[in-house]
Amino acid sequence: MLKCEHLVKKYLTTTAVADLSIELESGKIYALLGPNGSGKSTLMKMISGLSKPSSGTITLNGQKLNYKSKAQIAYMPTEAYFFSYMTCMDIGDYYKDFFADFDYDKYMALLSEMDLEPKQKAREMSSGMMAKLKIAVTLSRNAKIIMLDEPLNGIDIIARDKIINTIISNINDDMAVVISSHLVDELEKIVDYAIFIKKGKCILSGEAEELRESQGKSIVNMYKEIYA
Amino acid sequence: MLKMLKYEWRKNILSLLIVLGVYAALQIYFLIATYGTKSYGNTAIAGTLLMLVAMFSYVFVLLYGIISYNADLKNKSGYLVFMAPVSSFKILGAKLLSTLITGIAIVAVIVGLAFWDFSIVRDVFNVDAYISFGNELLGALGSSLSIWDITIRIIFIIFSSLISFYMTVTVGYLSVSISATLLQNKKGKGFLSVLLFIIILAVVLVIEYFMPDTKITAGMSFAELCLNDLPSLLLELFVTIAAFIGSGIMLDKKISL
Numbered sequence A: 001m002l003k004c005e006h007l008v009k010k011y012l013t014t015t016a017v018a019d020l021s022i023e024l025e026s027g028k029i030y031a032l033l034g035p036n037g038s039g040k041s042t043l044m045k046m047i048s049g050l051s052k053p054s055s056g057t058i059t060l061n062g063q064k065l066n067y068k069s070k071a072q073i074a075y076m077p078t079e080a081y082f083f084s085y086m087t088c089m090d091i092g093d094y095y096k097d098f099f100a101d102f103d104y105d106k107y108m109a110l111l112s113e114m115d116l117e118p119k120q121k122a123r124e125m126s127s128g129m130m131a132k133l134k135i136a137v138t139l140s141r142n143a144k145i146i147m148l149d150e151p152l153n154g155i156d157i158i159a160r161d162k163i164i165n166t167i168i169s170n171i172n173d174d175m176a177v178v179i180s181s182h183l184v185d186e187l188e189k190i191v192d193y194a195i196f197i198k199k200g201k202c203i204l205s206g207e208a209e210e211l212r213e214s215q216g217k218s219i220v221n222m223y224k225e226i227y228a
Numbered sequence B: 001m002l003k004m005l006k007y008e009w010r011k012n013i014l015s016l017l018i019v020l021g022v023y024a025a026l027q028i029y030f031l032i033a034t035y036g037t038k039s040y041g042n043t044a045i046a047g048t049l050l051m052l053v054a055m056f057s058y059v060f061v062l063l064y065g066i067i068s069y070n071a072d073l074k075n076k077s078g079y080l081v082f083m084a085p086v087s088s089f090k091i092l093g094a095k096l097l098s099t100l101i102t103g104i105a106i107v108a109v110i111v112g113l114a115f116w117d118f119s120i121v122r123d124v125f126n127v128d129a130y131i132s133f134g135n136e137l138l139g140a141l142g143s144s145l146s147i148w149d150i151t152i153r154i155i156f157i158i159f160s161s162l163i164s165f166y167m168t169v170t171v172g173y174l175s176v177s178i179s180a181t182l183l184q185n186k187k188g189k190g191f192l193s194v195l196l197f198i199i200i201l202a203v204v205l206v207i208e209y210f211m212p213d214t215k216i217t218a219g220m221s222f223a224e225l226c227l228n229d230l231p232s233l234l235l236e237l238f239v240t241i242a243a244f245i246g247s248g249i250m251l252d253k254k255i256s257l
Helices: A040-048 A067-072 A088-098 A104-113 A127-139 A157-169 A184-188 A208-215 A219-227 B002-037 B040-074 B078-082 B088-124 B128-142 B147-183 B189-210 B222-253
Strands: A002-010 A015-024 A028-033 A055-060 A073-076 A145-149 A176-180 A193-198 A201-207
Touching: A002 A040, A015 A040, A015 A055, A015 A201, A028 A040, A028 A184, A028 A219, A040 A073, A040 A145, A040 A176, A067 A073, A073 A127, A088 A104, A088 A127, A088 B002, A104 A127, A127 A145, A127 A157, A184 A219, A193 A208, A193 A219, A201 A208, A201 A219, A208 A219, B002 B040, B002 B088, B040 B078, B040 B088, B040 B147, B040 B189, B088 B147, B088 B222, B147 B189, B147 B222, B189 B222
Parallel strands: A028 A176, A028 A193, A073 A145, A145 A176
Antiparallel strands: A002 A015, A002 A055, A193 A201
């Protein structure tokens, strides 16, 4: 469905992504793994159209990405990204205005599930509440590609399972879901496919089960071995 | 674009409220000076300050429009704008329109209050002598003017002011876009933007200076005077369009948040 071929993203003095090629198919959950600065967020931002590749191509169903493709791609950045005046309701209205696949009722239900008040201002939220809000608004879209950048950041250990369950129960087989996280053990149990990124390059990727069998270890242990 | 305009307007409303707040405070001072002290000197000071704020508000709206675009490229809230499936040109168009609406709203309030203030001064102080002198002067000038001339000149002034305003804003967008493209995630983008902004506007001014223009002669009609300004206006229009398209292309192809 989505194909990245020989993607390169160079900044003035650094190369964030170096000749990276991956392919995403619907119905799968992808774990994008790597330490800080490995290029995970840059890759997601390029797919979402927020960052432009220095070279290489990204295609969605055979078409090169353009601004219209953004209608089919839901991206949750790791940072808070709402306008300072916005309440949860304002954010829902914004998404409703711009994304035809946004389900406002589902958003309200998710806010309630996450114990968030619709009239609460986003800028006044704690990091945990902000993380929940970002997940709620992103999962309320019925996009072809869902990308969650560090969705468990700021979420306490008790709430993590709830977030993971919310993610699982709000995706479907038409979607390809990409999740990046340092908390690999939390992802181990839910991912179908793992992509290990180091210094902007994909150094190992494959079906999670096949990787476990071929490498003879868990994804967590592979992560430790690669990045230790 | 209208949806984007709605959110741009909501973001920019703060700038409108700041300008109107300052203006309201000075207006109160003007009323106290006029009705409270009945001192012509105090009223004159308040009136001068009101005029200064009116002029400053033009610069403020213009700069705020450019700063708002810069903030979208610099701050994370820009993600919200640029992750929407809206073309870069529509996003820029919404920003320009929002700046214009903010400007019009401020001008409408300032002009309305200026008329009101003038009538107050006329009621409280004896300024009829000055007014009659002005009327005589206008009457003398009016003998050589036709309604057609005046109408053309007013339309031309409004149109050329609008083009100049938009040229400055779009050159601001272009400077910010070039700076974001060249420096990407490095520091110093603000400084480079300002530098480029000054350089581009200076180049436009230099070109305008060397452009051929008709010599102004006595007895020239207002329509002829407008024709005299036409080359400069066309240049500014060209720069506006080029800066708008250039910024849109860089947003589409080059700028990374």
